Amino acid sequence: MSPADYGFWFLVSLTEITGVVCAIRHHALRRYLAFVIYLCVAFSLDAARYVISQTSGIESPQYYYFYYYSDTLLTIMLFFVLINLYARVFDDMGVGKYLRGGALLLLAGTACISYYMVNASSERLFTHFALEISQNLFFVGVLLTYLLWGAMVKMHENRSRVTQLVLSLGVYFSACAANFAVLNLHPQLAISKYILQITALWLPASWAYTFTKVPEEGRMATARVLAPNR
Amino acid sequence: MSKWLAVVAFVMLVLTGAVGLRNIASANAGTITVANGGMPKPPNIWSNGGMPKPPSIWSNGGMPKPPNARVR
Numbered sequence: 001m002s003p004a005d006y007g008f009w010f011l012v013s014l015t016e017i018t019g020v021v022c023a024i025r026h027h028a029l030r031r032y033l034a035f036v037i038y039l040c041v042a043f044s045l046d047a048a049r050y051v052i053s054q055t056s057g058i059e060s061p062q063y064y065y066f067y068y069y070s071d072t073l074l075t076i077m078l079f080f081v082l083i084n085l086y087a088r089v090f091d092d093m094g095v096g097k098y099l100r101g102g103a104l105l106l107l108a109g110t111a112c113i114s115y116y117m118v119n120a121s122s123e124r125l126f127t128h129f130a131l132e133i134s135q136n137l138f139f140v141g142v143l144l145t146y147l148l149w150g151a152m153v154k155m156h157e158n159r160s161r162v163t164q165l166v167l168s169l170g171v172y173f174s175a176c177a178a179n180f181a182v183l184n185l186h187p188q189l190a191i192s193k194y195i196l197q198i199t200a201l202w203l204p205a206s207w208a209y210t211f212t213k214v215p216e217e218g219r220m221a222t223a224r225v226l227a228p229n230r
Numbered sequence: 231m232s233k234w235l236a237v238v239a240f241v242m243l244v245l246t247g248a249v250g251l252r253n254i255a256s257a258n259a260g261t262i263t264v265a266n267g268g269m270p271k272p273p274n275i276w277s278n279g280g281m282p283k284p285p286s287i288w289s290n291g292g293m294p295k296p297p298n299a300r301v302r
Contacts, residue, residue: 095233098233098234098236098237101234101237102237102240102241105237105238105241106241106244106245109241109242109245110245110248113245113249135252136248136249136252139248139249139251139252139255140244140245140248142248142251143244143247143248143251144244147244177251177255180255180256181255181256184255184256
């Protein structure tokens with residue numbers, strides 16, 4: 001690991017903890033429990049990755065397997081964070097039951113497609129399935145975020161905090177998807193490693209900012225002209 | 231009943247879109263990899279968290295081959 005890797009690891013871990021502290025200090029723990037759980041798990045897994053990289057080495061199979069299995073876990077958790085935002089945006093419509101059902105159906109569908117993809121390849125290992133479902137869920141996340149954003153614009157949603165959280169997820173998913181596309185075109189691009197770490201820094205930093213600076217009651221000034229406060 | 235049908239339709243739309251989007255994102259990967267003299271693409275370029283990505287598993291002899299969109 002280079003000094004830059006250590007630096008990014010430390011910064012990301014620090015930002016994740018800062019996000020949790022900000023959420024607790026600004027009384028967002030109960031309302032945004034999924035976000036806080038994600039940040040706590042991300043911090044724990046980052047710490048565990050660090051320990052494994054130091055004890056077994058970054059090129060060891062232990063680090064490889066732990067890294068990708070934990071990555072899949074984090075992607076699934078991010079999916080539930082997104083569903084939490086859906087529930088928050090559509091809470092007035094009383095469609096919680098359908099949202100939960102849809103989310104489970106989507107997760108099961110993604111798992112089925114991932115299994116089919118792995119099953120079609122020559123080797124059938126659970127590791128491949130974990131990698132596949134992680135990638136597919138990421139693209140599901142990209143699409144879901146933009147669909148939610150479209151629905152929010154259509155519904156004249158003006159809650160600043162929810163809007164900020166949705167947009168921060170949109171930036172994160174988009175940056176990862178763009179990096180994926182660029183890396184497929186230029187597999188040897190050295191800077192891509194740092195782009196990934198910067199995007200990892202973005203999510204907890206933007207959430208920490210939102211919990212600190214944007215009050216729960218905050219409304220967007222421009223939207224107030226179009227629609228009454230909710 | 232119609233609401234559940236709408237949920238199923240929405241889920242299928244999202245799944246189709248996501249898989250299509252992923253295929254578009256990795257559409258030219260095959261040609262690029264071949265052009266680079268057989269150098270494989272990284273096993274998985276997603277990352278949640280700050281730790282660096284493990285090195286290419288082709289350098290570790292005993293490791294399983296990662297999924298490859300071009301093989302499928």
